Amino acid sequence: MVPIGHYIFLSAALLAIGTVGIVTRRNVIIILMSIELILNAVNINLVAFSRLVGSVEGQIFAIFIITDAAAEAAVGLGIIIAFFRNRETVLADEMDILKW
Amino acid sequence: MLDQVVFYFFAVLAVASAILVVTRRNAVQSAIFLVTALLATAGIFLNLNAEFLFIVQVILYAGGIMVLFVFVIMLVNIDVALHQVQFNRQWFVALIITAVLAAQVVAAIAVSRGSLYTMPAAPAGTLEPNTERVAFVLFHTYMLPFEIASILLLVAMVGAVVMAKKRV
């Protein structure tokens, strides 16, 4: 059996990589994808602990997180399409209409 | 033994493809590696005896959400993006902040390591049969959150349609 710490380390690694993607990339779509990576990191933790304590509730939370990810992706991509239609760009630092 | 081989294989695959997701210049290639990372995560779920979550991950995440991503990337894909600067200007500051975050997480794990490693693992087979148990808990204990989640999905669907529509 793999020790639970390794699952947490894997999860932490994915979290860190996802964060790097969010704060450094310019492409909004890749930023959204990094968010998905972070949500996945959370899911790994939840399922690992669910296995550890022998209860399925962690998996239930993971299902809710996946639902949330689906909703987030749908709305996020909808916004991206709307924005692309107006400004012809998907770069985060060019989305500066509110700046002055 | 097989257990560990499977876990480390999928873990390495997940981390490697996650790194590629954030470093690839081309958004489509990023999406491909994100699918790989998600499937590797699904493999880890399977390794943890969570079959239902494994298949939810494959159908919903890899087969549903990622198809949506690829679809949108193709809709908005502009070849200009390939020649533009890939990272934003504050990337160095951002990287430091992320490093601090990662250090915090690692430190937190390291501090609580003793208690983590000694927790007894549940005996194999306690989660069987997985789908029925997930369904039972989901539809008994978590009925209300389930309904709220379905309303969330409905709202998201309407929102996405309104956003993406040409004229409302």
Added chain:
Amino acid sequence: MNAIMPYVFPVLFALVIVALLPLVAGYIVLMERKVMADMQVRLGPMRVGPHGLLQPIADAVKLLLKEDIIPENADRLVFWGAPLISVTTAMLALAALPIGPFFQIADLNIGLLFILGISSLGIFGTVLGGWASNSHYSLLGALRSAAQLVSYETSAGMAIVGALLLAGTLSTRGIVQAQSDTGWWFIFVAPVGFFIYLVASIAETNRAPFDMPEAESELVAGYMTEYSGFRWALYFLAEYTNMIVVASIATTLFLGGWLRPFANTRALNFLDYLPPLLMVWVAGYCFRRTPKQPVAVQKMFMAAVGVLCIVLAGVLAMPLVAPAGSLLASSKAGIHGAFWFLFKVGAYIYVFMWLRFTFPRYRFDQLMRLGWQFLVPLSIVNVMGIGLGLALHRQLNWPNGLSLPLGNALTAVAAAYLLSAAEKHEHPRVGEEEEETPVHA
């Protein structure tokens, strides 16, 4: 040694499937061409081998020898990998299918969801292949394909949920067992669900009349435009494997899997003699045609096919004549199960071809409207109807014969309502039309 034993049979079976699949796909193509020829009162391929029986092999050799072209501006890695994704996912989905009670690679407890999930990944092969070709036709085909698959996967999934409610299990073997226990194939219990799955599966496999992703007259060949030679053959293999997969899902879920028709009726046990007799009949046809073949080689080949059919007939007949209780007699379930399963899969695929040569192609907006405004609502009502029927049966002890038809009637009413609404949308009456016209005119 004992640790390896459980894996030997599944691995062997998997190898057999992977080795035979290209051949089977090739012969499905031949069957399709023959069916098409028959419906258009032609003969179809007749040159290579007697009645064109060697045509698939000739086609395969031609495809393998063709030049392998990669467009200059293509994304080489993705272009190279996309057909592999298609083929791998299509073949993986076969792993959980029960071809008879004994022939199955793995009986997963999430069996059906596994097949669905893995085959839903196949779309990446299509989309990425279309994108990597860096050609407008390919990209348009890929986009259409993505939109179409996502739309129709929803209704196919909901149709499957209806049958799953009836079976009460996700294991493919358990589903067939449930149909064996109740004595009713689910097509009779949930006919609307079967209809929805039939339409959705045609759309999912990109077949006419829903073959917009590869519509020749509009997009050259859709996502496959830039592919040639072996990679193109891989896409083709994936497409036909997907056909086999959806046909197998329909067979398992709705058509009773490996069960003989009326498997529980003892009076109809003579139906067991049907498979060997069918084989003998085919063999007789082959022998009768043998002298009429023009060349000696073709004569020999035709006779060989006849002998093969006789051997198959013998294999199918052996368990029937063997003394009861012997090993041979107990293998009857496996051998006859495989025959019936493959027979039903073939029949389902034949319906695909029949529809292809009967209906003209849909327009893309018509396809989307059919998917989202008719099939998805109908499949949701179907799930609710079957759920209602089962609830009435289980909670209020209504007889099954009353509650389940009630559920189906609910679905049928919904279907009629949706159809009439769609009719109004297509042909608005004079008064209503004015309301719908925008005011800007």
